[in-house]
Amino acid sequence: xxxxxxxxxxxxxxxxxxxxxxxxxxxxxxxxxxxxxxxxxxxxxxxxxxxxxxxxxxxxxxxxxxxxxxxxxxxxxxxxxxxxxxxxxxxxxxxxxxxxxxxxxxxxxxxx
Amino acid sequence: xxxxxxxxxxxxxxxxxxxxxxxxxxxxxxxxxxxxxxxxxxxxxxxxxxxxxxxxxxxxxxxxxxxxxxxxxxxxxxxxxxxxxxxxxxxxxxxxxxxxxxxxxxxxxxxxxxx
Numbered sequence: 600x601x602x603x604x605x606x607x608x609x610x611x612x613x614x615x616x617x618x619x620x621x622x623x624x625x626x627x628x629x630x631x632x633x634x635x636x637x638x639x640x641x642x643x644x645x646x647x648x649x650x651x652x653x654x655x656x657x658x659x660x661x662x663x664x665x666x667x668x669x670x671x672x673x674x675x676x677x678x679x680x681x682x683x684x685x686x687x688x689x690x691x692x693x694x695x696x697x698x699x700x701x702x703x704x705x706x707x708x709x710x711x
Numbered sequence: 712x713x714x715x716x717x718x719x720x721x722x723x724x725x726x727x728x729x730x731x732x733x734x735x736x737x738x739x740x741x742x743x744x745x746x747x748x749x750x751x752x753x754x755x756x757x758x759x760x761x762x763x764x765x766x767x768x769x770x771x772x773x774x775x776x777x778x779x780x781x782x783x784x785x786x787x788x789x790x791x792x793x794x795x796x797x798x799x800x801x802x803x804x805x806x807x808x809x810x811x812x813x814x815x816x817x818x819x820x821x822x823x824x825x826x
Contacts, residue, residue, distance in 0.1 A: 631812050642715060642802065642817035643754075650812065692811035693756060697744070697767045699811060701754035 600694040601626040605687075605702035612679055612709050620674040620705045622663075622689035632656075632665055632672040633690040633699070643688060646674075679709045713737045717803050717818035724793055725826055732788045732821045734803030743786045744804040744815065745778065747771075754802070760786065761809060793825045 606621040624632065631650045635643040647656035649665035649672065656663050661676045674687060686704040693700040716735040724730050736743050745757040758768045760778055777789045786805075790797055800820045806813040 635817075637817075640819060642717075642819045643804075643815075644817065645814045648812075688754060690754075695767055696810055697742070697759035698756035698769070699815065700756070701746075703751070703753045704748075 601630065601691050601700050603689050603691055603700055603702045605689040606705050607703070609706040609708060612707070614681055614709055614711055615678045616709075618674070618676040618679045618683075618707065620687055620689075620707070622672045622674065622702060624670050624672065624689075624691050626670075626691055627694065629667060630692045632663070634661070634663055634672070634674050635688040635690055635701070637686045637688070637704070639685070646687070679707070681709045681711055683707060684709045713816070715803055715805055715816050715818035717801075717821050719821060720819065721822045721824070723824045723826065726795055727792050730790050730793055730823065732790075732801050732803075732823070734786045734788070734818055735784050736786055736803065736805030737816055738784070740805035740807050740816070742766075742806045742809045742813070743778075743780070744806075745788045746802045746804065746817075747799040748802070749796075749799045757788070757801075759809075766809070790823075793823075795825050798823055798825045 603624045633648045634646040636646045637643045647658040649656040652667040654665045663674045688704045689702040690699045718733045743760040748754045759766045803818045804815040
């Protein structure tokens with residue numbers, strides 16, 4: 600079935616640093632790809648998605664490009680803020696109509 | 712933005728006891744889900760629910776697990792006889808439509824500890 604592997608954390612950065620969190624996938628066909636984020640004390644929420652190859656999803660300064668050649672969907676942000684401290688999850692459909700398959704999550708801490 | 716609400720935020724129970732985890736999905740959503748995350752592992756799909764029946768379940772969701780929508784607002788996950796390995800964060804989610812392109816709205820989770 601479909602699976603995703605994302606960069607192990609934790610990741611600690613200073614404010615305004617560049618962020619990359621790697622995500623690679625294995626899938627049948629070309630499914631949509633997602634990044635979810637979980638801020639402290641809150642539920643997971645959709646950060647961005649891309650529905651086909653070469654699409655770029657973007658939101659809140661974060662971007663991720665669906666690259667079928669490298670089966671990757673890396674999350675990037677040019678200048679992180681303290682408020683970006685959260686756990687980030689890469690996800691894709693789990694091979695059926697209803698389930699998503701998630702990675703382990705990457706904890707990002709941004710220090711002032 | 713509307714929220715999915717889960718209660719309790721933490722639940723401690725003894726092995727073999729029954730637990731019920733509660734969720735209030737977003738009011739106009741029709742599809743409901745439970746996921747869980749064991750510490751250090753991936754977030755795993757447990758079950759999806761639509762039109763008062765299970766639409767899909769994973770191999771984790773065995774006879775010890777059940778879900779119910781007892782009224783128009785609550786969506787519950789019951790574990791009949793808890794095991795140590797059931798200790799995890801349990802997330803409820805809902806969506807307006809089914810299908811994996813739909814945005815899921817998650818609750819903040821219930822941390823279940825089985826002693």
